[in-house]
Amino acid sequence: MPLVSVDSTNNEALRQAAGGDVGQLWITAQQQTQGKARRGRDWVSRRGNLYASLLLIDPAPVEALTALPLVVSLALHNAIVAAIPGTADLLRIKWPNDILLSGRKLSGILLETAPDPHGRSAVVIGCGINCSDFPENPLYPATSLAAQGFSIEPESLFPYLARAMAQGLKQWNEGRGFAHIRSDWLDRAANLGGQIVARFPDHQIAGRFVDLDTQGFLLLETPDGKVRPISAADIFFEKQDESGA
Numbered sequence: 069m070p071l072v073s074v075d076s077t078n079n080e081a082l083r084q085a086a087g088g089d090v091g092q093l094w095i096t097a098q099q100q101t102q103g104k105a106r107r108g109r110d111w112v113s114r115r116g117n118l119y120a121s122l123l124l125i126d127p128a129p130v131e132a133l134t135a136l137p138l139v140v141s142l143a144l145h146n147a148i149v150a151a152i153p154g155t156a157d158l159l160r161i162k163w164p165n166d167i168l169l170s171g172r173k174l175s176g177i178l179l180e181t182a183p184d185p186h187g188r189s190a191v192v193i194g195c196g197i198n199c200s201d202f203p204e205n206p207l208y209p210a211t212s213l214a215a216q217g218f219s220i221e222p223e224s225l226f227p228y229l230a231r232a233m234a235q236g237l238k239q240w241n242e243g244r245g246f247a248h249i250r251s252d253w254l255d256r257a258a259n260l261g262g263q264i265v266a267r268f269p270d271h272q273i274a275g276r277f278v279d280l281d282t283q284g285f286l287l288l289e290t291p292d293g294k295v296r297p298i299s300a301a302d303i304f305f306e307k308q309d310e311s312g313a
Contacts, residue, residue, distance in 0.1 A: 077095040077100060078178060090125060092192075121195070123192055127191050134283045140165055140195070141164065143237075145161055145256055147225070148197070148213075155218060161257055169216055171209075177196075206219040235250070250284070262305065264306065264307070275291065285299050
């Protein structure tokens with residue numbers, strides 16, 4: 069469902085679910101007036117970038133959904149590589165689902181889950197990719213494809229995203245195929261084996277990013293040698309934490 073402008077493609081997908089849509093529905097927009105990011109933040113949504121949300125209905129058991137952000141980020145990575153030759157060596161995935169181009173944030177993903185009036189579970193996968201424009205980001209330096217010398221229109225990139233997402237969800241197979249997703253994701257991970265800082269609302273933990281567990285949680289080795297699973301946090305690389313980026 070292509071739209072010129074919408075408050076949020078995620079919001080529109082949830083409205084479609086409430087209206088009884090059976091899922092596998094993409095919502096795209098040239099502009100969002102109330103774009104959303106993780107933890108209640110705004111996602112700046114100017115024209116020229118790709119804004120798209122996929123509605124899924126009852127896609128997997130609840131316990132399997134913890135790994136879905138990794139499935140989605142891998143699909144975004146694969147879509148960009150397929151659409152734009154020359155990006156493969158420059159792209160990495162920052163846990164759990166940010167795509168980095170030359171070390172800067174290129175895209176964002178927001179997954180939302182809600183029960184609908186029909187007794188189903190609606191899962192919305194929201195994707196934003198900076199094709200031509202990017203905001204100033206006080207938390208993490210951002211970039212766009214155009215700023216890095218790559219030119220593609222959002223409507224040209226979208227078919228690659230839709231195809232890669234369908235392939236990724238098929239491979240994930242409602243959680244049964246996560247082992248393959250995990251292996252492919254780790255091959256594309258940013259700063260695997262390096263020092264990171266996991267920031268929570270009231271504290272932070274520093275350590276080494278050593279692996280992912282079978283649920284997709286980040287495994288953080290702390291200085292005392294203990295390995296702690298991280299299910300949700302803002303992740304910063306050590307040098308960025310020190311500089312305040």
